[in-house]
Amino acid sequence: MAQPSSVVIHLLRRDLRVGDNPILHHLGSSSSHGFTHCLPLYILTPNQIEVSGFILGDAKSPYPEARSAVGSYLRCGPHRARFLGEAVWNVKESLEALGSGLLIRVGMFKDVVRDLIDGLTAQNHKVGAVWMVSHEGVEENRDEKSVSAICEKEGIDFKLWTDEKYLIDDRDLSIANNQELPDVFTTYRKSAEPLREKPRAVLPPPEKGTLPPFPEISAIPAQAPPFTIPDSLDALLEVLLQPVQNFLPNLPQFPKSAVSAHPFKGGETAAYERLKHLIQSEGMKNYKDTRNGLIGTEFSTKLSAYLAQGCVTSRQIHHALLGYENGTDSAFKNVDGYGAGENEGTAAIRFELLWRDYMRLCHQKYGAKLFHLKGFKADDAQYNEGENKPKWKFPTKELAAADQNPSPERIAEVLARFTAGTTGMGLIDASQRELLHTGYTSNRARQNVASFLAKHLGIDWRHGAEWYEMLLVDYDVSSNWANWQYVSGVGNDPRGELRIFNPVKQAFDYDKSGDYVRSWVPEVSKLEKLENVFQACTASAEDVKAAGLEGNIMVTDPVKRIEFTVEGKPSKPNKRAFFRRKAQQARGGRSGGTDPDSPISSEGQHGDGIDDGKPQNQTQAGSSGQAASGDGSEKPAGQQGSDRAQPRGYYHGNDRSQSRGYHHGSGSGSDRGAAGLGRGRGGRYALPHAGQGRGHWEQPPRLQPDA
Numbered sequence: 001m002a003q004p005s006s007v008v009i010h011l012l013r014r015d016l017r018v019g020d021n022p023i024l025h026h027l028g029s030s031s032s033h034g035f036t037h038c039l040p041l042y043i044l045t046p047n048q049i050e051v052s053g054f055i056l057g058d059a060k061s062p063y064p065e066a067r068s069a070v071g072s073y074l075r076c077g078p079h080r081a082r083f084l085g086e087a088v089w090n091v092k093e094s095l096e097a098l099g100s101g102l103l104i105r106v107g108m109f110k111d112v113v114r115d116l117i118d119g120l121t122a123q124n125h126k127v128g129a130v131w132m133v134s135h136e137g138v139e140e141n142r143d144e145k146s147v148s149a150i151c152e153k154e155g156i157d158f159k160l161w162t163d164e165k166y167l168i169d170d171r172d173l174s175i176a177n178n179q180e181l182p183d184v185f186t187t188y189r190k191s192a193e194p195l196r197e198k199p200r201a202v203l204p205p206p207e208k209g210t211l212p213p214f215p216e217i218s219a220i221p222a223q224a225p226p227f228t229i230p231d232s233l234d235a236l237l238e239v240l241l242q243p244v245q246n247f248l249p250n251l252p253q254f255p256k257s258a259v260s261a262h263p264f265k266g267g268e269t270a271a272y273e274r275l276k277h278l279i280q281s282e283g284m285k286n287y288k289d290t291r292n293g294l295i296g297t298e299f300s301t302k303l304s305a306y307l308a309q310g311c312v313t314s315r316q317i318h319h320a321l322l323g324y325e326n327g328t329d330s331a332f333k334n335v336d337g338y339g340a341g342e343n344e345g346t347a348a349i350r351f352e353l354l355w356r357d358y359m360r361l362c363h364q365k366y367g368a369k370l371f372h373l374k375g376f377k378a379d380d381a382q383y384n385e386g387e388n389k390p391k392w393k394f395p396t397k398e399l400a401a402a403d404q405n406p407s408p409e410r411i412a413e414v415l416a417r418f419t420a421g422t423t424g425m426g427l428i429d430a431s432q433r434e435l436l437h438t439g440y441t442s443n444r445a446r447q448n449v450a451s452f453l454a455k456h457l458g459i460d461w462r463h464g465a466e467w468y469e470m471l472l473v474d475y476d477v478s479s480n481w482a483n484w485q486y487v488s489g490v491g492n493d494p495r496g497e498l499r500i501f502n503p504v505k506q507a508f509d510y511d512k513s514g515d516y517v518r519s520w521v522p523e524v525s526k527l528e529k530l531e532n533v534f535q536a537c538t539a540s541a542e543d544v545k546a547a548g549l550e551g552n553i554m555v556t557d558p559v560k561r562i563e564f565t566v567e568g569k570p571s572k573p574n575k576r577a578f579f580r581r582k583a584q585q586a587r588g589g590r591s592g593g594t595d596p597d598s599p600i601s602s603e604g605q606h607g608d609g610i611d612d613g614k615p616q617n618q619t620q621a622g623s624s625g626q627a628a629s630g631d632g633s634e635k636p637a638g639q640q641g642s643d644r645a646q647p648r649g650y651y652h653g654n655d656r657s658q659s660r661g662y663h664h665g666s667g668s669g670s671d672r673g674a675a676g677l678g679r680g681r682g683g684r685y686a687l688p689h690a691g692q693g694r695g696h697w698e699q700p701p702r703l704q705p706d707a
């Protein structure tokens with residue numbers, strides 16, 4: 001009599017690799033797991049990625065579009081959709097090469113798993129277990145619970161494995177539980193050092209033929225209609241991209257002068273190639289000197305997108321570095337520093353990877369506060385004495401105070417220009433356009449962009465985080481939202497409100513010849529003076545004319561003017577900020593004082609170039625870029641001069657009339673309670689309302705109202 005089958009469903013998530021994969025390793029190396037078959041499965045969930053492209057013909061999707069809660073942006077834009085498709089296909093091919101395979105499905109976890117259990121059971125396959133790695137995130141935890149509940153009901157083993165893609169394994173942390181995590185990175189780092197000795201060994205990929213076989217195709221139920229699953233990579237990319245590629249109407253052409261810093265393909269194979277190249281080209285060795293670059297593929301590792309999808313693990317990076325440092329991997333024998341131990345560059349990489357671990361641990365500690373307007377600092381006691389709590393401006397009437405100035409309409413306009421890269425602030429616009437076109441922008445640029453939105457413009461930072469979520473090829477829920485909080489002053493930056501980037505000074509420091517801004521913002525490329533390139537409104541009328549910029553909104557209506565002398569000093573040093581920094585240091589700051597390990601390198605850390613922000617009439621702006629001294633007050637865009645009521649810029653939103661039936665915002669920054677929203681339309685910034693859900697569809701909020 002045939003042995004009864006026992007199938008383990010291995011649900012791959014952001015562990016899209018066969019190497020260093022704890023579940024595959026266990027199944028490939030243990031003879032006692034008891035499974036006759038293994039069904040590796042990847043699910044594209046309609047709340048996180050748009051799946052309407054998988055529908056053949058005219059059928060309607062049972063799910064609402066995958067859009068964000070606050071700004072109603074697409075959850076996953078074309079750059080990451082492509083990268084993800086490539087990564088999924090690559091792991092499918094790798095599994096096939098090992099004698100297994102990968103089933104791709106569209107749907108919510110619980111529906112797909114339910115269908116599979118029913119279908120396999122009907123074909124005399126007993127599902128013995130469902131295994132997956134655990135992830136942080138409200139939605140991710142909800143997915144886990146939904147599958148766990150089905151398994152419990154059916155008497156199926158459900159196991160969440162530790163996701164081993166971090167530098168220091170959770171089982172080796174110096175803290176007993178996540179509530180003990182220090183709120184200052186340096187404190188955590190010190191408890192984790194020496195970093196080079198901490199990571200566990202890498203798990204080898206299963207050997208060919210060692211994984212329990214893939215169930216016969218005839219036993220696997222088909223994808224639930226109306227979706228169909230493509231059978232080639234090209235077809236998969238087409239259905240993933242088709243609904244999201246026109247995410248920004250009137251997107252300008254990719255500038256001829258610009259080159260993508262992130263031309264990389266998704267997948268584990270490409271990740272290993274990149275890692276090897278970085279060591280062989282001395283990119284790792286030189287990383288400390290190059291990491292603040294803005295242009296090209298080589299100034300930083302560009303491993304983030306691979307790490308985000310789990311195509312490579314931090315400890316695999318660490319071990320590849322060990323092979324070079326210890327002189328044990330002959331592939332690197334010709335590289336300077338081979339066998340000479342850890343160097344500045346490789347140490348800095350480990351340090352950055354620890355930042356990634358830390359952001360994830362912060363997410364574990366604070367849970368859904370990651371998405372709250374008030375951030376991790378929801379508790380007022382978490383602010384330093386004398387530190388101002390941010391007062392946010394909102395682009396919707398529902399969230400804005402009745403007397404919000406500038407008006408919600410103007411803020412919506414400014415936001416549209418911020419996202420499209422037409423603010424008139426060169427570094428910000430260049431970065432935003434680079435992001436639009438390539439899905440990547442450097443860490444230096446990200447910090448400036450986030451600081452500009454949150455601190456110069458005072459706009460609800462979650463719009464920036466959601467915009468990044470849509471566009472970043474390397475979007476990672478913990479790293480993105482925790483970094484946005486950090487820079488916006490509501491997260492784990494002990495300097496909070498005091499850290500403000502002056503994007504003009506930063507441009508002078510990091511884009512010394514203006515090549516970066518000129519390449520992504522070709523309109524300003526003909527301006528000769530750097531200060532004008534970095535802030536077009538400072539150009540003289542003559543230079544504006546010569547550059548063909550007459551009437552350009554970046555000149556006539558910059559969303560912000562920043563005073564800055566060409567000599568590189570703010571025109572009016574901000575004594576107050578300095579004084580308060582000292583006071584804060586003396587007090588030890590929040591949970592232990594300022595953080596010398598801020599992810600921001602030295603020039604960015606020191607409150608330098610605090611923006612005076614005095615409104616300035618464009619015609620008064622001198623060609624030198626020197627402006628009249630400011631009054632020290634921050635004035636948001638729209639308060640400059642006369643009220644500008646007419647929308648400008650080339651992007652006016654996607655005019656969505658449909659959105660989802662939930663709301664998660666809160667006006668807490670202005671001490672307004674959570675408002676009952678989710679109604680009506682409002683163009684681009686309409687809040688979600690009920691979609692065309694099928695019976696069982698529900699999409700509870702990721703964000704809870706600020707408690």
Ligand SMILES: Cc1cc2nc3c(=O)[nH]c(=O)nc-3n(C[C@H](O)[C@H](O)[C@H](O)COP(=O)(O)OP(=O)(O)OC[C@H]3O[C@@H](n4cnc5c(N)ncnc54)[C@H](O)[C@@H]3O)c2cc1C
Nearest residue numbers: 300301302303304352356443446447475476479480483599
């Ligand atoms: C507002 C903002 C949003 C961000 N959003 C994301 C995001 O969604 N996903 C993401 O991976 N990173 C994010 N970062 C962190 C950082 O900008 C990127 O990790 C980095 O630019 C990716 O390029 P790279 O791989 O070449 O980095 P490298 O400079 O080569 O660094 C090596 C690795 O270290 C990690 N790392 C470096 N800096 C940080 C950091 N500050 N926080 C967490 N990990 C870090 C990344 O995994 C990175 O791949 C964000 C930073 C800011 C300021």
